[in-house]
Amino acid sequence: MKRSKPLLPTSSHVTLGKVAAACGVSPSTVSRVINGTAIVSAEKQARVRRAVEELGFVPNTLARALADGRTFSVGLVAQYLESPFYALMLRGIEETLSAAGYGLVVASGHWNAEEEARCVHAMRMRRVDGIIVLTGMLEDEFLIELARELPVVVTGRALEAPGLHALPSKDFDGARAATRHLLERGHARIAFIGGDVSHPDSHERERGYRAALAEASLGMDPALMRAGDYLETGGAAATEALLDEGVDFTAIFAANDQMAAGAAQVLYRRGLRVPEDVSIVGFDDLLSTAHASPPRTTVSLSVAELGRRAALAILDLLQHRAPRVHAPEPELVLRQSVRPPAPQRGGSARSMSTSR
Amino acid sequence: MKRSKPLLPTSSHVTLGKVAAACGVSPSTVSRVINGTAIVSAEKQARVRRAVEELGFVPNTLARALADGRTFSVGLVAQYLESPFYALMLRGIEETLSAAGYGLVVASGHWNAEEEARCVHAMRMRRVDGIIVLTGMLEDEFLIELARELPVVVTGRALEAPGLHALPSKDFDGARAATRHLLERGHARIAFIGGDVSHPDSHERERGYRAALAEASLGMDPALMRAGDYLETGGAAATEALLDEGVDFTAIFAANDQMAAGAAQVLYRRGLRVPEDVSIVGFDDLLSTAHASPPRTTVSLSVAELGRRAALAILDLLQHRAPRVHAPEPELVLRQSVRPPAPQRGGSARSMSTSR
DNA sequence: CTGAAAGCGCTTACAG
DNA sequence: CTGAAAGCGCTTACAG
Known part of the structure; x- marks a missing residue:
């Protein structure tokens, strides 16, 4: 045949x-x-x-581009491509751009302004028609100037400038909703594990936590607030510290899912059960969060959809239309890592951990 | 200032x-x-x-490319960008290519030969200097012909042809090692959850399982072998079936980590503990596997490193050197999801699940 | 060491 | 409706 x-x-x-x-x-x-x-x-x-x-x-697209000035490709400055967060984003972006006939050139900046600037430069040499920047450390001014040269879309920050469309996420709202949820379930001693402070969203997430507590007229206990780094290891370290210092808490709100996973792991290792002994809420709604044991409650940022919208925004800009899209609203996703605190017959996380 | x-x-x-x-x-x-x-x-x-x-x-890189024929960019045909597996691969590839001054154009084929062919076509219009294909469904013949047009590197399959370098992984060895580990720990009733049968590696992983059992002179029990799809949901469904049908087993070897996560979740929901009641071993060593509760034992494919090597291989080809790289050896990573089976005082997964 | 010229593969006014 | 011509921004023999 x-x-x-x-x-x-x-x-x-x-x-x-x-x-x-x-x-x-x-x-x-x-x-x-x-x-x-x-x-x-x-x-x-x-x-x-x-x-x-x-x-x-x-x-030959190149020859065409040389002749008429359009490459039909857009550049993406991501940060860490191995992160499940960027994986979701990438999914949404690629899907949308491909469908529109655009190619996607990716590079990662590793949360480092200089590297990001190098990525941008490499993309301009390739004459991409537009650039999408995922948060990152570039100064706002840099992006504003860049947008004078070619269309720019940036996620994770609020910014207005000609040729530029920003898609800030409501991190504050999401964090407040997460904390409120825990409060409504009866938790009063809620530990907070913060994100990498160099990422702008980490401040917003912390503010949300503080706001919810304040609304509930609960005082802020510095012992409950721990520094993290948005990685599993940071979540684990913070949780260990909490336990080792004998801090009294019945729930943890981690500023992202990766830290929530790290926290869960430490609790598990120390013989504390989720949610029986300690409740946990994360943030982002990564794919693996729904499949944790137990499935973890979290705040969904609809990351893939955010990616799609970022792509739609750059497409608008490329067609000289003003983008209307904005980031999806954060949404609390209820799963099985939250439960009212155990009655106080010596069953708090603290006493259990010290009793081992 | x-x-x-x-x-x-x-x-x-x-x-x-x-x-x-x-x-x-x-x-x-x-x-x-x-x-x-x-x-x-x-x-x-x-x-x-x-x-x-x-x-x-x-x-202007385009003008340069037009004049001298080199774009200094390579195309990557991935499958599902949101998958943590591809995220790791992408990390390794981008890192290596960027360092060498190459741009990376990505597109995803969704395990669909036609879509993959479209990706390839789009990349050739952009005149990428070479193409990396991550497994996928394209026929070997297609890749061989493609390699006559430009350098091609493909992971996940064995293939030899001019202008083409393949990086097959030793899935068989990895799966056999995983199964042996379980056998050595004393498990005799090891359930196997297979991968998507349309992916070539799923056959190898199943063969590895069978081989280990055969070596141990254990008969094959069809009731222990379940079809999966490489997704969490498939692992969950298979585990539910196992439990619902009252199959007797003390351990599960899932053909990838995502299914292992799904399996763990079902066990958790049914009140079975890992590893006390059921041991689990997965495959791939995704980032989240080390941070599961408990951390799961798995077979590492060193995916990011595999990505790096794929990139090095295309770089070699682009420089008219014969690539020497091969995929990293699969490596069993011992964590905490395996333990000898509980003594048979009615403590098998089966009796526990039916006793609820 | 350096410049003029041709060419890479297209597109697009400009004239029919 | 269609073709000849110029031009997009570079590189690279080819002659000094």
Whole structure:
């Protein structure tokens, strides 16, 4: 059984000129039928299409870009590509851009302004039509100036400037909702594990926690507030400290899911059960959070959808339309890591941990 | 306080020609100093560099590519970007390519040959210098033909052809090691949850399981072998079936970590503890596996490192060197989800689950 | 060491 | 409706 067509019936060596020669029309005409950019007689259309097919012509986007100034590709400055958070974001972005015929050039800045600037520079050399920046450490001013050169979309911060669209997330609201949830379930001693303070959202998440406590007329206990880094190890370390110092708490609100996972792990190791002994709420709603044991309650940022919207925003900008999109509202996702605190017959996290 | 320099001292509108005009040399000379492609008098070098600096010249990679045929970018055909597995891979690839001055164009094929072929086509229009394909469903023949057009690296399969380098992983060995580990710990009733059968590696992983059992002279019990899909939900469903059907088992070997997470979740929900009641071993060593509660034993494929090597391989190919790299050896990572089976005082998974 | 010239593969006014 | 021509921003033999 023979194939009627080769599997890969295309060649990069065939040029528009050769196609033109092959079917006896001018290059201009070939260009026009390929791009549908002008009316061409049906007869020539057919001839051209056949030749394109037969020769396996693969149009050279670079040459096109050089001629008309558009590369149909956008640059993405991410931070840590191995992070499940960026993975979700990337999913949404790639999906949307691909569907619109755009290519995606990615680079990661590792939360370092200089690296991010290098990424931006590399992308400009490649003449991407626009750039999406995922939070990061670049100064607002830098982005504003960049947006004078080409369309820019940035997530995770609020910013207004010509040619620039920002998609800030309501971290404050989300964190407040998470904390309120714990309060409503009867927790009064809620530990907070903060994010990396160099990330702007970590302040907002902490503010949300503080606000909810204040609304409940609960005083702030510094012993309950722990520094973290948005990584599992940070969540684990903070939880260990909490336990080792004998701090009294019945619940933990971690500023992201990765830290919540680290916290859960330490509790597990110390023989404390979630949610029987300690309740936990995280933030972000990573894929793995729903599949933890037990599934963890968290604040969903709809990260993949955020990515989609960032992509839609850059697409708008590229078409000279003002983007209307904004980040999805944070949403509390109830799962099984929260329960009212155990009655105080010596069952707080503290006494259990010290009793071991 | 004023800045001495603007934050973004570059402009895409400055061309090499303008730089040349600005400092009174020919474009050729500017090109030569920028690329260090020929000896230029120190005096002119200095003049050119100053002009480049002052005008904020950003070389146009596209024009360069058109002139000399190299884009310095490579295409990556991934499958599901939101998957933690691809996230790790991407990390390793981007890191290596960036360091070498290459750009990365990503697209996802969603385990669908047609979509993957579309990705490949889009990348060839962009004239990437080479393509990395992460497993996927493209026929071997397709890749072989593609490699005649440009360098290709493919992970997850064994394949030899000119211009192509494959990085198959030893899934069989890994799976056998995982199963042996369970056997050595005294488990005889080991359930196996298989991967998506359309992925080539799932067969190898199943073969490894079978081989280990055979070596231990244990008969194959079909009731212990469950179909999965490499997703948490599949692992959960398989585990539920196992429990509901009252199958007798003391351990589970899941063909990947995501299914292991799903399995653990179901066990948790049914009141079975890991590892006290049931031991679990997964595969891949995703970031979240080390941070599960309890941390799960798994087979590490060193995915990020695999990504790095795939990138090194394409770099070799691009430099007309024969790649020497191969995938890292799978490695059993011992954590806390395995323990010898409980003594048979009615403590098997089966009796516990039915006693609830 | 350096410049003028041709060419990379397209697109797009400009004239029919 | 269609073609010849110029131009996009570089690089690279080719001659000094």
